[in-house]
Amino acid sequence: MTSWVRERLGAAGAPAMLEGGPSFAYVFGSVLVFLLVFEGLTGIALGMFYSPSTTDAWGSVAYLQDQTTWGWLVRGLHHHGGGAIVVVAGLHLVQTAVAGAYKKPRELVWWLGVLLLVLVVVWAVTGYVLRWDQEGYWANRVELGIAAGGPFGAQIQQVALGGNDHGNLSLTRFYGLHALLFPVLVGALGYLHVKVARRHGTTPVRANRTAPRFPDQAVRDAIACAVALAMLMGVVVAREGVELAAPADPSQSYDARPLWYFRWLFELRELAGSAEKLVALAAPAIVGGFLVALPLLDRGPSRRVRARLPWLGGLAGLLALIGALTMMSFARDANDGELAKRQERARAVAARARELAKTHGVPSSGGQDVWLAAPGARGRKVFADNCRGCHEDVERRAPLITAGHGDRAWMRDFLSDPSGDKFWGRTQLVVSQPLAEAWKDSWLEFLAPELSPMPAMNELDPADMDAVVELMYAQTGATDVDAAKRTAGVKVFGAVCSDCHELAFEVVGQGGPNLVGLGSRAYYFDFVGNPKHPLYMGPDRSFMPRFDAELSIEDRAAVADYLVWLRTATPQDLAALDGP
Amino acid sequence: MSDPDRRKFLSIATCAIGGGVGLVSVAPVLRVILDPAGKETVTSPSAPLDLGPAARFVAGEPPRRVEVIAPVVKDAWTAARGVVLGAAWVTRIGPRPGDVDARSAICPHLGCGVGYDPAQNNYLCPCHDSRFALSGDVLSGPSERGLDALPVSVSADGRLLLTWERYKIGQATKERA
Numbered sequence: 001m002t003s004w005v006r007e008r009l010g011a012a013g014a015p016a017m018l019e020g021g022p023s024f025a026y027v028f029g030s031v032l033v034f035l036l037v038f039e040g041l042t043g044i045a046l047g048m049f050y051s052p053s054t055t056d057a058w059g060s061v062a063y064l065q066d067q068t069t070w071g072w073l074v075r076g077l078h079h080h081g082g083g084a085i086v087v088v089a090g091l092h093l094v095q096t097a098v099a100g101a102y103k104k105p106r107e108l109v110w111w112l113g114v115l116l117l118v119l120v121v122v123w124a125v126t127g128y129v130l131r132w133d134q135e136g137y138w139a140n141r142v143e144l145g146i147a148a149g150g151p152f153g154a155q156i157q158q159v160a161l162g163g164n165d166h167g168n169l170s171l172t173r174f175y176g177l178h179a180l181l182f183p184v185l186v187g188a189l190g191y192l193h194v195k196v197a198r199r200h201g202t203t204p205v206r207a208n209r210t211a212p213r214f215p216d217q218a219v220r221d222a223i224a225c226a227v228a229l230a231m232l233m234g235v236v237v238a239r240e241g242v243e244l245a246a247p248a249d250p251s252q253s254y255d256a257r258p259l260w261y262f263r264w265l266f267e268l269r270e271l272a273g274s275a276e277k278l279v280a281l282a283a284p285a286i287v288g289g290f291l292v293a294l295p296l297l298d299r300g301p302s303r304r305v306r307a308r309l310p311w312l313g314g315l316a317g318l319l320a321l322i323g324a325l326t327m328m329s330f331a332r333d334a335n336d337g338e339l340a341k342r343q344e345r346a347r348a349v350a351a352r353a354r355e356l357a358k359t360h361g362v363p364s365s366g367g368q369d370v371w372l373a374a375p376g377a378r379g380r381k382v383f384a385d386n387c388r389g390c391h392e393d394v395e396r397r398a399p400l401i402t403a404g405h406g407d408r409a410w411m412r413d414f415l416s417d418p419s420g421d422k423f424w425g426r427t428q429l430v431v432s433q434p435l436a437e438a439w440k441d442s443w444l445e446f447l448a449p450e451l452s453p454m455p456a457m458n459e460l461d462p463a464d465m466d467a468v469v470e471l472m473y474a475q476t477g478a479t480d481v482d483a484a485k486r487t488a489g490v491k492v493f494g495a496v497c498s499d500c501h502e503l504a505f506e507v508v509g510q511g512g513p514n515l516v517g518l519g520s521r522a523y524y525f526d527f528v529g530n531p532k533h534p535l536y537m538g539p540d541r542s543f544m545p546r547f548d549a550e551l552s553i554e555d556r557a558a559v560a561d562y563l564v565w566l567r568t569a570t571p572q573d574l575a576a577l578d579g580p
Numbered sequence: 581m582s583d584p585d586r587r588k589f590l591s592i593a594t595c596a597i598g599g600g601v602g603l604v605s606v607a608p609v610l611r612v613i614l615d616p617a618g619k620e621t622v623t624s625p626s627a628p629l630d631l632g633p634a635a636r637f638v639a640g641e642p643p644r645r646v647e648v649i650a651p652v653v654k655d656a657w658t659a660a661r662g663v664v665l666g667a668a669w670v671t672r673i674g675p676r677p678g679d680v681d682a683r684s685a686i687c688p689h690l691g692c693g694v695g696y697d698p699a700q701n702n703y704l705c706p707c708h709d710s711r712f713a714l715s716g717d718v719l720s721g722p723s724e725r726g727l728d729a730l731p732v733s734v735s736a737d738g739r740l741l742l743t744w745e746r747y748k749i750g751q752a753t754k755e756r757a
Contacts, residue, residue, distance in 0.1 A: 038605050045609040059657035067657075068615040070608045077608065215590035222597035229601055361659025373659055 020204025022216040025099070027224035028092035029194065034225040035085045036190065042078035043179060050130065052175035053168050057132035058247040058367030062357045065244050076241030077232060082124045084232050086261045089117050090319075097294070097315055100303030101203045107295040109200065112193040114291045119186050124259055126178040132171065132367065134346065137248035138256030140174075141166065149277045166250075203303060245346060246353040247367030255342055257333070264322040267329035287318055352579055371579060376569065379562020380577050382555045386547070398544065399423045403574045406476055406519035406567040411469045418454040428543060429453040454512065460496065468492045471503075476519035476567060508534045519567065524560035623654040624665060628741035631670070634677045634734045643669040643696055643703075643714060645685065648744045665744050668730055669696065669703065671714055678734040682742055683716050689723035691749045703727060724752040 018026075049071070051060040064071035093113065096102060102110035129140035148157040160177075162169025211217070236242075245254075258266050265280060272279035298311040305312060333339055353370050360373035372378045383391075383401075391401040400422045404410055414423050457465065471489025474481040493503060500512030507514060514535045517523040529548035532539045547556060566574075631646050646668050653663040667685040683703075687694045692707035702719060703712040710721030717726045731743040746757040 034601070041605060041609045045612045048613055056658065063657035064612075068612055070611045071615065073608050074612045212587075215587060215594045219590045219594040219597070222594045222601065225601050226597050229604060233604070357657065361654045362657050364658050364660040 016213045017210050018213050018217050019201050019210055020206045021209040021211045022220055023205045024220050025095055025205060026202060026217060027221050028088055028095055030221035031088050031224050031228050032085065032092060035081055035088060039078060039081050040183060042074050042081065045074045046078055047179055052171040054132065054171060055364065055366035057130060057171055059357060059362035061131045061244060062354050066354055066358050072241040073236065076236035079242040080232055080235050083260065084228060085120055089120060097312060098305060099203045100308060102295040103303065106200050109193060109197045110295055111292060112189060116186060116189055116193060118288060123182040123186065126174045128259055129174050130178060131244060132248045133245035134248060134254040135245040135256060138254045139258050142256060146280045150281045244350065244354065246350045247370055249368045255339060263329040264325035267325040290318060349579065374577060376562045376565035377577055379558035382559050383562050397426050403566055403569045403571045405563065408469055408473050411472045415457040417456050424453045429541060464492045472518060475515060475517050513537060521560045521564050524563045525556055528556055528559055621656050624744060625650045628743045631740040631742050634680060634738055634740040637670055637672045637680050639672040642698060643671045646670050668742060677738055680732055680740060682730040682732045683727035684730050687723060688725045688728060688749055694727060725754060728754055
C-alpha cells in the first residue's frame with residue numbers, strides 16, 4: 001500500500017536515505033513540525049469562536065471555555081501545546097549542540113533555529129493577551145513595559161499596541177500577529193530551516209551505515225509524536241485545560257505572572273532590584289548572543305563532546321541557570337502565603353465572573369461589566385453609590401433596606417413595630433419624638449402630629465394582621481397573593497389604616513403615604529425620584545433627598561429593579577451580588 | 581525478520597501511529613468547530629413586545645412600519661439590550677382596540693425587507709418585485725405566499741403587544757423557522 005502511495009505522490013524511485021542510520025535523537029525536529037501543525041489546527045478551532053475586541057474578547061473565550069463541548073480541551077491543548085513547543089525546541093537545541101551540528105557548514109541551519117526559537121516565544125506572547133482576562137492583560141502590560149525600555153522601545157510599543165494604550169486596536173493587532181503573521185513567518189523560516197538541514201544531511205551518529213528515512217526514521221518520528229501528544233493530553237486533562245481569569249479590569253490590582261517559560265526572567269528581575277530594566281533586556285540578549293555566537297566561537301573540526309567541553313559547559317551552565325531561576329520563581333510564589341490568599345480570591349472572582357457570563361451573558365458594554373448582568377446587579381451598584389450610607393451601613397440614619405425588603409415577613413415586622421431600629425427608629429420621625437411629646441401641651445402643639453411616627457399595630461387580631469399584610473404584599477405585584485386574605489385586608493385597611501393612608505390612585509393620604517403599588521417597581525421609581533411628594537412622605541417628614549435629578553432615568557429604574565429584587569432575595573443572594 | 585519484511589512492518593506501523601496521532605489531533609478540533617450546529621446561539625424573546633399604544637394605529641391611514649426591538653437578546657456570549665430584530669407593517673382593520681393587523685416585513689420569497697409603495701397603496705419587495713395587498717395577499721411577483729401575519733394582542737392598558745416570529749422563506753406554506 002505504501003508503495004502505491006509513494007508512486008502516486010511521485011516519490012517512487014530511490015528513497016531518501018539517512019546517513020548513519022535512524023535514531024531517536026533526530027525526532028525533535030519532526031515533533032516540532034507536528035506540534036506547530038497541531039497548534040494551527042487547534043488555533044483554527046479557537047479562531048472560529050474568538051472575537052478580537054475589548055468588549056467581546058473575554059466573553060467569547062468564556063463562551064468557548066464554559067459553553068461548548070470540548071472547547072476547554074481545545075483551548076487547553078492550544079495553550080499547553082505552545083509550552084510543549086518551547087520544551088521540544090529546547091531539546092532539539094540541546095541535541096543539536098551536543099551533536100556539534102552547528103559547525104561548518106551548518107551554521108545557517110543553527111542560526112535559523114535560534115531565530116525560530118525566539119519567534120516562537122514571541123508568538124506565544126502575542127497569544128497570551130488575546131483572552132483579555134486579568135492574567136493576559138496585566139502580563140501584556142508588563143511585557144510591553146519591558147520592551148519599551150529597549151532600543152526603539154516606544155516605537156515598538158506603539159506599533160504593537162496600535163496607538164497609545166491597550167484597546168480594540170491592540171487586540172486586532174495581536175490577533176493579526178498571532179493568527180496571520182507569525183504562522184506565515186515561522187512557517188516560511190521553518191521550511192527554510194528544514195530544507196537547508198536536509199541538504200546538509202544529519203551529522204551521522206554511526207559511521208558506515210545508511211538507511212531509508214521512510215520507514216526507519218519515520219516510525220521513530222511517529223512514535224515520538226504519539227508520545228508528545230499523549231503527554232500533552234495528559235497535562236491538559238490533569239490541569240483541566242487552562243485557566244481563564246476574570247475579565248481585564250484596569251482598576252483592579254492583580255498578581256500577573258508571565259508564561260512559565262518567562263519565569264526565569266521574572267525571577268531575575270526580582271533579584272536585580274533597581275537594575276531590573278537593564279537585566280530584563282540584557283539577559284535574553286546574552287542568552288541569544290551566546291547561541292548565535294556558538295558556531296563562531298567553537299570552530300574546531302572535532303564534534304567529539306570531550307573536545308568541546310568549555311562550549312557545551314557554557315550552554316549547560318546557561319540552561320541550568322535558567323532552570324534554577326525558574327524553580328526559584330515558582331518556589332518564591334509557593335512560599336508566599338499572602339499571594340496564595342490573593343490568588344485564591346482571584347480564582348473565586350474568576351469563577352463568579354464565568355458563572356455570570358454563562359447564566360446571564362456578557363453585557364455588550366464588555367467583559368468588565370459582566371458583574372452587572374445578574375438580576376439586581378445594576379441597581380445594586382447605583383444603590384451602593386447613592387443609598388447604602390443611609391440605608392444599609394452600620395451608621396445608617398434611615399430604615400434598613402436589605403434582602404427580604406417588602407416581603408410578607410417584612411410587612412409584618414414593620415406593622416408590629418414601625419419605630420423599631422430596622423424601620424423608622426433612627427429617623428427624625430422617631431428621634432424627635434420627645435420633642436413632639438413636649439410640644440403636645442404647648443402653643444407648638446399644631447406641629448406635633450406632623451412628627452408622629454406610625455403607631456404599632458400590635459393589638460390587631462392575628463387574622464386581621466394576616467389580611468392587611470396580604471393586602472400590602474399584593475401591592476408589590478407579587479404573583480403568589482392569597483386573594484381571599486387580600487379582600488379581607490381591604491376591610492381591615494378601611495377600619496385601621498385609612499385615617500392616614502390611601503389605597504386609591506393619586507389620592508393624598510391624611511398624614512401617611514399613599515400605599516397603592518407599595519413595593520412595586522413603579523412605586524419605588526417614583527418614590528426614589530421624589531420622596532417628599534405629598535403622595536409619599538410629604539415635604540416635612542423625611543430627610544431623604546430627591547433623586548429625580550441626581551440619578552439618570554436608567555439608574556433610577558435600576559434601583560427600582562434592585563428594590564423589587566430584594567423582596568425575594570436571600571442574604572446569600574445579596575452577598576453573591578457583592579462578589580467575592 | 582528479513583529486511584524487506586521488517587521495513588514493511590515498520591511502514592505499516594508508521595502509518596498506523598501517524599494515523600492515530602492525526603485522528604486524536606483532529607477529533608477535538610472538529611468537535612468544537614461543529615459545536616454551534618443545532619444550538620440556539622441567538623435567542624429571540626418569546627414574550628410579546630410592546631409596540632406602544634394601540635390607539636396610534638388609525639383605520640384608513642397607510643400602514644405604519646414598526647421596528648421590533650427586543651429588550652434583551654442573548655447572542656452567543658453577549659447579552660445585548662435593545663436589539664432590533666426586524667420590522668412589521670401594522671394596519672388597523674376594525675374598531676376594537678385589538679383589531680390590528682401586523683405583517684412581518686420579511687418577504688416570504690427570499691427574505692428581503694418589504695416596503696410600502698404609497699403610489700399603489702400596497703407592499704413591494706425591492707429585490708424581486710413581489711407585490712402584496714394591504715391584506716397581505718400576493719398580487720404579483722415570485723412570492724409563493726402572502727406576507728406573514730404576526731400574533732398581536734392588546735394589553736389591559738391599551739398597549740399593542742406583538743410576538744416576533746420568523747418563518748421559513750421560499751415556500752408556499754407558512755412554517756416557523
